[in-house]
Amino acid sequence: MTMGKAPRITIEDLSLAFRTGTGPFVALDRVSFDIAPGSFVSVVGPSGCGKSTLLKLLSGVYSPTSGRILFDGKPVEKERLQGQVGYVFQRALLLPWRTALQNVMLTMEVARRSMTRAQREAEALKWLEIAGLKGFEHRFPHELSGGMQQRVSICRALAFRPQILLMDEPFGALDEITRETLQNELLQLWQQTETTVVFITHSIPEAVILSEQIVVMSARPGRVVERINVPFPRPRVDSVREHPDFVEMAGHIRSLLHPRAHAIAAE
Numbered sequence: 001m002t003m004g005k006a007p008r009i010t011i012e013d014l015s016l017a018f019r020t021g022t023g024p025f026v027a028l029d030r031v032s033f034d035i036a037p038g039s040f041v042s043v044v045g046p047s048g049c050g051k052s053t054l055l056k057l058l059s060g061v062y063s064p065t066s067g068r069i070l071f072d073g074k075p076v077e078k079e080r081l082q083g084q085v086g087y088v089f090q091r092a093l094l095l096p097w098r099t100a101l102q103n104v105m106l107t108m109e110v111a112r113r114s115m116t117r118a119q120r121e122a123e124a125l126k127w128l129e130i131a132g133l134k135g136f137e138h139r140f141p142h143e144l145s146g147g148m149q150q151r152v153s154i155c156r157a158l159a160f161r162p163q164i165l166l167m168d169e170p171f172g173a174l175d176e177i178t179r180e181t182l183q184n185e186l187l188q189l190w191q192q193t194e195t196t197v198v199f200i201t202h203s204i205p206e207a208v209i210l211s212e213q214i215v216v217m218s219a220r221p222g223r224v225v226e227r228i229n230v231p232f233p234r235p236r237v238d239s240v241r242e243h244p245d246f247v248e249m250a251g252h253i254r255s256l257l258h259p260r261a262h263a264i265a266a267e
């Protein structure tokens with residue numbers, strides 16, 4: 001299941017001010033970072049710091065007030081962004097009248113018209129199997145748990161073979177155990193692809209287990225506080241979570257996100 005090679009993405013001094021009734025509201029302030037082709041990047045930050053806004057800039061829904069997004073060093077048009085990104089949201093947003101299999105095939109029907117129906121079906125079944133949904137292909141969304149629905153929506157996004165997959169707190173509505181299972185499955189799915197993933201989360205351990213790079217943001221206006229490279233080798237197994245380096249990195253990110261609480265604790 002190979003895909004077109006993802007570009008190197010350079011986010012350069014990206015700012016966005018929304019026009020509001022009381023004047024411009026700066027949601028993102030000169031955000032810069034680089035995303036290596038095919039890598040997994042997480043963005044963590046407090047609620048309202050502009051994470052979803054950043055994804056909307058990366059998908060071409062919004063245009064920046066200033067700054068730019070480069071693909072392999074060249075500025076990209078909004079239209080090009082729109083054709084190359086897949087999106088997964090906190091809610092699975094499946095079509096209720098289509099089965100799991102038919103939901104996964106949906107994006108292929110639109111974006112991969114050169115394939116025959118049988119080819120689409122075979123590929124959709126393959127994605128569902130890797131996501132642990134063998135036996136549930138013909139269930140409708142209401143017959144699936146929340147975690148299963150989210151697996152289907154991830155398969156649907158990957159079946160479109162986007163160069164970039166944008167995930168906006170995709171596991172935020174799930175319980176802790178389902179969440180950890182899905183993290184492992186997402187890594188397995190992603191390893192079959194050359195897709196670059198930009199993943200938004202509130203969960204620090206989630207960011208550390210999944211990512212090559214973590215971008216930590218501050219609130220109001222949204223700025224990059226630190227970019228952290230995560231060196232743990234892949235495939236990452238659950239025992240990484242107990243490794244002292246993992247615990248230390250999570251603690252460091254926590255101190256960046258809650259500077260005051262940390263200062264008090266240290267007093």
Ligand SMILES: Nc1ncnc2c1ncn2[C@@H]1O[C@H](COP(=O)(O)OP(=O)(O)O)[C@@H](O)[C@H]1O
Binds near residue numbers: 025027047051
């Ligand atoms: N369309 C909009 N118009 C005005 N303000 C907006 C709009 N969208 C988001 N905002 C504001 O921009 C800030 C960042 O929003 P958002 O990117 O959704 O944050 P996050 O996803 O990190 O919680 C918030 O303060 C939000 O209220």
Ligand SMILES: [Mg+2]
Binds near residue numbers: 051052053168
């Ligand atoms: Mg958001």
